[in-house]
Amino acid sequence: MNRRDLLKGIGLTVGYAVATPSILSLLHSCTNEAKTWTPIFLSPDQGIVLTHLVDLILPTTKESPGALDVNVPEFIDLYVSKSYTNKEQAKFKKGLSSILNALSIPEEGVSALKNEDYDALLAKYLKTTKTERKAYKKGSEDFIIFNTLKGIRSTSIWAYKTSEKIGKEVLAYDPIPGVAKGCISVDEATKGKAWSL
Template structure:
């Protein structure tokens, strides 16, 4: 597989936006497992990095749980393992390897007693470099077909998607009505839901 084809595949990162019952079932299975997570697709190093990135993308606040609280990294791992084609897995693997290389830990051995020694500032720096950018910088990365940018964008999109469709967020943070029965089209969001978005 060449780099151009890989980047095209990464550019289709929003192709999973429609949450089917099977995918929602996958997410719920992640939410109920309290034991230590053993990744199905990612290596131990990659799983560790994925957790750190996702935690910085959607951190816990005083009012809402974070991505780690609703097991977003586990869902991403399960989704990649179960839902992607072999070709898409190769693309994802290539992109994640580029992120690991950018962090300087591509070939670092994993030690369960001493995990990767990067600090949160190191992960935050790569997110700032590639995701907290101006429109002009984003266009430049796209035109350059930057694989790290495409991969981090995909991880961010998957994280937000998994977070919003988790049971905890869908029923306790967003507005949830299991049997909607009325339409009020001419009122503000503040009046209808107190300013909160609807759960899908």
């Protein structure tokens, strides 16, 4: 299976039906310098909020780079602008606007928000029980925020795992697989790492 077929399969399993060349160009078109990023679809405030949320969802650790190291916010912005329908784009923007409202932005602006503010928001919505989630009425602010955060989390993980840096440096990578060995442990096969291909 080549990389093109793999990305197409990954996209379809996550629920994204996009032409494979488009995904490949998106994966490689994100700028390498995160500080120079200017959102093309999102507003600057929405870009700041997305960046902080993604950084908390997939932070940098001693063992692995974080989402910001592989430009996940830039990818999400580009992916939404190129792949979502107008209706999906409007829904995503509405969700981010609801998130901005829930964050209680200080007078100084979005830049003055602290990690604790974002962390409290993520904990409030993504660490809820099934019963608490069922209490959200469809169309309510809580329902919209929960679904938007859940979507950001799943898209971030997908973008992170399909980035070249993570595929080659963090996950087990073998561009030309050798002999298939059945019935061996993951520790023996890849030292406990998942396969990137």
